[in-house]
Amino acid sequence: MIESFFVHLIPILIGTLGAATPLVFAGLGELVTEKTGVINLGVEGMMLIGAVAAFAAAVATEGNLAVGLMAGALAGALASLPFGILTLSLGANQAASGLALTIFGLGLSAFIGQGFVSYSLSGVKPIAIPLLSKIPLLGPVLFNQDIVVYLSFVTFGLVAWVLAKTRLGLVLRAVGESPEAAHSIGYPVTAIRYGAVLFGGAMAGIAGAYLSVVYTPLWVQNMTAGRGWIAVALVVFATWKPARLMLGAYLFGGVTILQLHAQGFGVAIPSQLLSALPYIATIVVLVLISRDRKLLQLNLPASLGKPFIAGG
Amino acid sequence: MPLLEPRANPSVVMQWAAPLIAIGLTLLVGALLFYSLHVSPLKAFYVFFIEPLETSNGWSELVLKASPLILIAQGLALGFRARIYNIGAEGQLLVGAICASGVAIYSNGAETWWVLPGMVIAGAIGGAFWGAIPAWLKTHFNAEETLTTLMLTYVATLLLSWLVSVPWRDPDGSNFPQSIMFNDSALFTLLFDGLRINTSVFITIAAVLIFWVFVSRSFTAFQISVGGQAPAAAHYAGFSSRKTVWLSLVISGLTAGIAGAGEVAGPVGQLTLSLSPGYGYAAIIVAWVGRLHPLGIVLSGILMAMIYIGGDAGQVSLQLPSAITGLFQGMLLFFLLGADAFVNYRLKRRKPRALIKEATA
Numbered sequence: 001m002i003e004s005f006f007v008h009l010i011p012i013l014i015g016t017l018g019a020a021t022p023l024v025f026a027g028l029g030e031l032v033t034e035k036t037g038v039i040n041l042g043v044e045g046m047m048l049i050g051a052v053a054a055f056a057a058a059v060a061t062e063g064n065l066a067v068g069l070m071a072g073a074l075a076g077a078l079a080s081l082p083f084g085i086l087t088l089s090l091g092a093n094q095a096a097s098g099l100a101l102t103i104f105g106l107g108l109s110a111f112i113g114q115g116f117v118s119y120s121l122s123g124v125k126p127i128a129i130p131l132l133s134k135i136p137l138l139g140p141v142l143f144n145q146d147i148v149v150y151l152s153f154v155t156f157g158l159v160a161w162v163l164a165k166t167r168l169g170l171v172l173r174a175v176g177e178s179p180e181a182a183h184s185i186g187y188p189v190t191a192i193r194y195g196a197v198l199f200g201g202a203m204a205g206i207a208g209a210y211l212s213v214v215y216t217p218l219w220v221q222n223m224t225a226g227r228g229w230i231a232v233a234l235v236v237f238a239t240w241k242p243a244r245l246m247l248g249a250y251l252f253g254g255v256t257i258l259q260l261h262a263q264g265f266g267v268a269i270p271s272q273l274l275s276a277l278p279y280i281a282t283i284v285v286l287v288l289i290s291r292d293r294k295l296l297q298l299n300l301p302a303s304l305g306k307p308f309i310a311g312g
Numbered sequence: 313m314p315l316l317e318p319r320a321n322p323s324v325v326m327q328w329a330a331p332l333i334a335i336g337l338t339l340l341v342g343a344l345l346f347y348s349l350h351v352s353p354l355k356a357f358y359v360f361f362i363e364p365l366e367t368s369n370g371w372s373e374l375v376l377k378a379s380p381l382i383l384i385a386q387g388l389a390l391g392f393r394a395r396i397y398n399i400g401a402e403g404q405l406l407v408g409a410i411c412a413s414g415v416a417i418y419s420n421g422a423e424t425w426w427v428l429p430g431m432v433i434a435g436a437i438g439g440a441f442w443g444a445i446p447a448w449l450k451t452h453f454n455a456e457e458t459l460t461t462l463m464l465t466y467v468a469t470l471l472l473s474w475l476v477s478v479p480w481r482d483p484d485g486s487n488f489p490q491s492i493m494f495n496d497s498a499l500f501t502l503l504f505d506g507l508r509i510n511t512s513v514f515i516t517i518a519a520v521l522i523f524w525v526f527v528s529r530s531f532t533a534f535q536i537s538v539g540g541q542a543p544a545a546a547h548y549a550g551f552s553s554r555k556t557v558w559l560s561l562v563i564s565g566l567t568a569g570i571a572g573a574g575e576v577a578g579p580v581g582q583l584t585l586s587l588s589p590g591y592g593y594a595a596i597i598v599a600w601v602g603r604l605h606p607l608g609i610v611l612s613g614i615l616m617a618m619i620y621i622g623g624d625a626g627q628v629s630l631q632l633p634s635a636i637t638g639l640f641q642g643m644l645l646f647f648l649l650g651a652d653a654f655v656n657y658r659l660k661r662r663k664p665r666a667l668i669k670e671a672t673a
Binding site (some may be wrong): 041045082085086089090091092093095096097099100101103104105106107108110111113114221225226229230232233236270272273275276279280282283286287290291293296309 | 316318397399449452453454455456458459460462463464466467470471473474477478593596597600633634635636637638639640641642643645646649650652653656657
């Protein structure tokens, strides 16, 4: 009985990690961007641009994962640049500019991707970490994954460490809490925000690259299917804390995989309605976290969404 | 070194010049894009913007596409003035289309006068309901409407997909995910023989007039705008922000829902997965390019319809990729937001050298 339970549980947990990994990258990137006071609603668009660039690069190099990931990161960062120019140098409305980036990213990725629709990649094999992968349950779930999943663990560690323990993290947070104060003591607020926006773009690009080169591995128009928006929602759910973001991402990965398995087991709920679960879950967690206004106010970067132009 | 300095007063000229600059820049980049695709830019612009208007069918299609865009954008603009960002009009449109189709399907082909009005009302209620959910989530739970409206769009898409695949699938439709074709009593009357343009455009015309009067004359519209531009002042004056949230989202949902009804009871003629080519998203751009003004939106709606029609024409006669429409839409909004910066800011003027010399001499 217990044996068969594990037989079913392990593939679900392994799948959960895979489904959560794009959310981890995109969410961590957006978290860092928002920490400096900039909300970028263009994550979905940057992910799509990253996905198509990575797929094209991987196809050109016969499935080279490293090239794909780098192309995704670079394309995502480049895609975030117009958003940065609009909001940081020209003082444009952040919500509108992010939305523009998403609409633009959808169009651009579909435009570039038209030539790649019929291609497929062979995907990436999991790498078992010696000894660790032999631990019952945890071993196959955590330590027999593809290399990008490991990379997401490392990225989480780095982001959490930099934000909490380093001088750079302190500066990033200071810029988000009070750009005026940070400016007056001599920090280049706009440059720091540019850095955070580009970092967010690169991370969204890697998230997209994971989808198109490892997870699917195909290019399909609009293949992110709202994951970029879910990542933005996760940052709120996480109250801007990296560890909670990971928790949220795995929760969502779990919901995604469970509804897929439920479809496979022939649960008597129409597949379309099961597929709606992750989106409904996003609304539910947003509601649960947002209803506590004090908690949100306490953790929200104080300057979030407000333009800052030095001397303006 | 910042390049911009704030203007003493927002520039009224730039306010209206910005959309024109954005259109110009979009065309310029478009020309470069066509050139890189080995298509003569002049020929492409001819195919995009002139050829479709050489036939009566082209004009009919233009109005047919502009109509839902203008209708939805009127509702959205109201909310945008109040900084309530409903970006899920696409979902509200789909739910409106679903409810309208429900009336058509369950009236069982009844040849009576009330079917069509019933569909429009059902569409309006459906869209308004889909907009009311995020309003409730915002006013009671403080949940961001940008994210909830968008998530509900995905839910609406999947709901539509289920309806046309299972309960409402046309039994004689050779397994395609689509409903039965609606009969004449469930369709808007065609205005001209052989053209698809129909009486639903009068709803849009009426809506433009209503919104124009509402925005320029009513106190409620004033409260909504103040709430967006100066929340503190609105609060001080006792204007309710809850009321603003509800009005913005319900009205924009309602207009999107009516637009959805207009599609299924118009050119589409049945409930299908592909009933909207992203009108709900494009209308966001239409609202902004039209300066959130009821009449400006009419102009920008027509422009956006031209981009749609041009995209289709370019696909057929120039073998351009269909995604080019989305690309143009995104560019237009990007350039507009950039040009808009110069409403409130201007380029920093350097001191003329002569003056500096004089001062140091």
